[in-house]
Amino acid sequence: MHSEDVRQQLAQSARSFYERGWMLGTAGNLSARVSDAAFWITASGRPKDLLTPDDFVSVNLQGEVLSAPAGRKPSAETSIHQVIYRHVPDARVVFHVHSIEANLCGHFARNGQLRLPPLEMLKGLGVPDAEPEVDLPVFTNHQNVARIAEDMDKALAQSLPRVPGALIHQHGVTVWGQDLLSARHHLELLEYCFRYLVQAKAIGVQA
Numbered sequence: 637m638h639s640e641d642v643r644q645q646l647a648q649s650a651r652s653f654y655e656r657g658w659m660l661g662t663a664g665n666l667s668a669r670v671s672d673a674a675f676w677i678t679a680s681g682r683p684k685d686l687l688t689p690d691d692f693v694s695v696n697l698q699g700e701v702l703s704a705p706a707g708r709k710p711s712a713e714t715s716i717h718q719v720i721y722r723h724v725p726d727a728r729v730v731f732h733v734h735s736i737e738a739n740l741c742g743h744f745a746r747n748g749q750l751r752l753p754p755l756e757m758l759k760g761l762g763v764p765d766a767e768p769e770v771d772l773p774v775f776t777n778h779q780n781v782a783r784i785a786e787d788m789d790k791a792l793a794q795s796l797p798r799v800p801g802a803l804i805h806q807h808g809v810t811v812w813g814q815d816l817l818s819a820r821h822h823l824e825l826l827e828y829c830f831r832y833l834v835q836a837k838a839i840g841v842q843a
């Protein structure tokens with residue numbers, strides 16, 4: 637795929653996530669791996685409903701900038717994307733957004749894990765079990781992003797989560813996929829689980 641097309645598709649994804657309230661006030665960052673060695677990532681601090689190809693920076697898997705439009709720096713959370721690309725060979729796209737439900741669900745976590753509701757929707761996250769018992773990892777939101785990336789690096793080196801995503805407490809959710817469409821589906825499915833958990837709690841249903 638032509639690299640400008642990738643950036644345009646990421647910009648389109650960002651616009652749609654912005655419209656759903658997941659990327660307000662410049663929150664979140666999106667990336668796509670274009671080769672074994674490099675990925676495009678959103679530039680830091682840009683409005684996610686108005687991205688153009690000039691709002692993307694090319695970095696290598698060590699986080700070094702390969703090319704950047706004038707005045708643009710890579711996302712402050714680039715190190716988290718690097719960790720995912722390093723540990724998940726199939727990941728070609730990483731989406732990180734800040735939804736209200738993701739942040740509320742962080743409070744339901746126990747011992748750094750959020751139990752996902754046993755819904756049919758989990759099949760779309762790669763869990764075909766009849767009675768799934770699946771946890772999503774929840775990481776501490778250190779103000780130094782490198783520390784979040786270190787924690788994720790250690791966790792992913794031990795084992796990959798059963799579902800392609802993770803929460804950062806009081807911060808947001810990060811998902812990955814083998815292409816733009818699968819990453820979007822993973823995000824939509826996890827967000828569905830988060831909404832379900834929040835609403836179940838509100839009406840007193842045991843999720």
Ligand SMILES: CSC[C@@H](O)[C@@H](O)C(=O)COP(=O)(O)O
Binds near residue numbers: 661665680710
């Ligand atoms: C609205 S501030 C959010 C940031 O601190 C950060 O968490 C974020 O997701 C966006 O950072 P960015 O550097 O623009 O990629």
Ligand SMILES: [Zn+2]
Binds near residue numbers: 664713734807808
């Ligand atoms: Zn963030």
